[in-house]
Structures are given as structure tokens and as C-alpha cells.
Amino acid sequence: MTAQAMTKSLQGRMETRQFTIRFVTPAFLGNAEQDGQWRAPPFKHLLREWWRVAWAEANGFSNDYRSLREQEGALFGTAADGSGNRSRVRLRLDKWSTGKLRRSEWNEIGKVSHPEVGRSVGADLYLGFGPLTYDRQSRRTALKTNAAIQAGEQATLRLAFPTADAVLLDRALFLIDAFGTLGGRSRNGWGSVSLAGDLPDGKYPLRDWRECLDRDWPHAIGKDGKGVPLIWRIGPFDDWWRLMRQLAEIKIGLRTQFAFRSGKKASRPESRHWLSHPVTHHNVEPWKQGRLPNSLRFKVVRDANGRLHGRIFHVPCLPPGQFEPDRQAIERVWQQVHDYLDGYLDGRLRREEGV
Secondary structure (H helix, E strand, O other): OOHHHHHHHHHHOEEEEEEEEEEOOOEOOEOOOOOEEOOHHHHHHHHHHHHHHHHHHHOOOOOOHHHHHHHHHHHHOEOOOOOOEOOOOEEEEOOOOEOOEEHHHOOOOOEEEEOOOOEEEEHHHHHHEOOEEEEOOOOEEEEOOOEEEOOOOEEEEEEEEEHHHHHHHHHHHHHHHHHOEOOOOOOEOOOEEEEEEOOOOOOOOEEEOOHHHHOOOOOOEEEOOOOOEOEEEEEEEOOHHHHHHHHHHHHHHHHHOOOOOOOOOEOOOOHHHHOOEOOOOOOEHHHOOOOEOOOEEEEEEEOOOOOEEEEEEEOOOOOOHHHOOOHHHHHHHHHHHHHHHHOHHHOOOEEOOOO
């Protein structure tokens, strides 16, 4: 059989996977009414996101973005170019129910000190502003919508896809279990998911973090000059809310170490702007309301004994061209963040090895 015939034969065969997917922290997955609801599209988007990382790793961290988009569109489908390609990946949840966490049931997780505000702030509101809001009447943090998905809720996830695509999709599922989060403010640890099922083993897709700045799309987990992954862990904790409060303290500290010198509508970016943008009361005027997501992400994971750990990991990439990125300044800022995390509370944050 020729290589072409073998590829065609593999493309005609389908494989299936089944997992129990569980939220370790509350998730803000909005439906049409913006209420938290189990829905398949966000899970498919998450699979697509980590498939890109798996593709980059499998192709020697190639920066051939055109080839990536072509293969991604052929696998997951696309309507943007008028071709009408249908997805070769079928994904199903066994339920589409509304989340069990009601607006009236949201409990604050405690306050943390914020040096720039001059008082303590709600840890949940700091990490979850948007899906969470401040209710002036009750003077407490509340869900903005009627419901969210509660920590501990679970569903059965079933997938079917061509055998020819199994290696990269299995790799993406492994990465979702290790690093995946879903929904509003998920980069701060909300919507941390775990997958229980037949997951492959593997090592993390690591690349020197400075080399990762050769492109503007996430494609690897960073590692430092000694080859150590830029992944930090803190814990264990018995409750997700205690852990999220700790993550809020960490995020406040690593951000406020970069003091602002300008106010609203800064004429040029300062150090903290390279972490993320927009920043409340401190936007960069030339950037307008341009969104620069933070490439340092949080996730909550559960160990074999059922206890919880915070995972902080860096997925470095260069800001898009419209931000006119200053690579030298960006490297300086992120090195300072890495140093801060390495020294946090005399080593309470520990580096993880790439499994």
C-alpha cells in the first residue's frame, strides 16, 4: 500500500474516547442568557486551543502559521473562507444543564491586601471581575448572572475523530488535563477542569521562553535558561476557595511590583502594561482598549490524595504587532516576574519538573 493510500485509509477510520470531565473550581460558562451552563462548544474550543500547541510541538515548534491554520480548519472545520469545511471531530456531553451554583449561593472567599487600593479587596472579585461583581445593596461579591457551574460538578465527554488525527488530539487531551481551564476569567484559575479516563502519558511541550517571543501565538510552555519549566506549584489545600485566595495574593504581588508612573491614557507603555492590557485607570492611549491577555496562567489541580494545588505556568509569546512590542522591555519584565515567583514567601512556590 502506498503512503497516500495508507493515509486515505486512516482518514476513513474513526476512533472514540470517553472521559469524565470535572470542574475543580467554579466555572463561568455563559449561554445565550449568560447563565452558567454545560455546553459542548467551549470544550471544543479548548480542545482546539491545545491542539495548536500539540501541532507546534510535533512540527519542531514551526512558525508556519498558514500551514497550522489549514490543518486546523481541515480538522475542526471553518466557515470563514467560504469553503464550508465540516469538523472531523465530533464532541458530545451527556448533559446541557444549567450550573448548580445559584446567584444567591455565592459565598465570598475572603479578602486580600492590595497596596495600591490602600485596603483589602475581595479575592474572588479580584480574580473574577466580570462574571463576578460587587453588589452595592448587600455590600458583597455576587454572581453577575443567575447561575455558574459549581466546583465538583461533572459530566461525561465523548469524542470521535479520524485515526489519522489521534496522536495530536490525544496529546491535546493530555495538555487539557494538565493546563486546561474554561470560561470567564479562566486564566486566573476559574473553570479548572480535570479529565478522568484513558489519557496518554507524556512530557510537557517546553521551549526556551525567550525563543517563544519569536511569534504572537501561544505554542509552548516556557522553560528557563537551565531547562527548568516555568511552572510553579503551591499547596496542598483542602478547599478551592482557600487556594484561590492564595492565588489572588500572588497575582497582586507580581503585578504591583511594577509601580505606575502615569495615570489614565499613558502616552507609552510602562512595564506592567506588558503583562496584560487594559488596566483599570491606567490604559495606554495608543493601544485604546486593545486586549493583551496575560500569558501567565493559573490552574487548580487535584493530587492523588484529593488535595488541591495551584499551578502557575507561563505560555510566552510576543504581543501582536498593533502593540508595537518592545522585545527587550518585555524580556526584562517577564524575567522579573519569574524571579518574583521563585522567591515567593521563601520558596512556598516550588518549580515543577516537566513530566
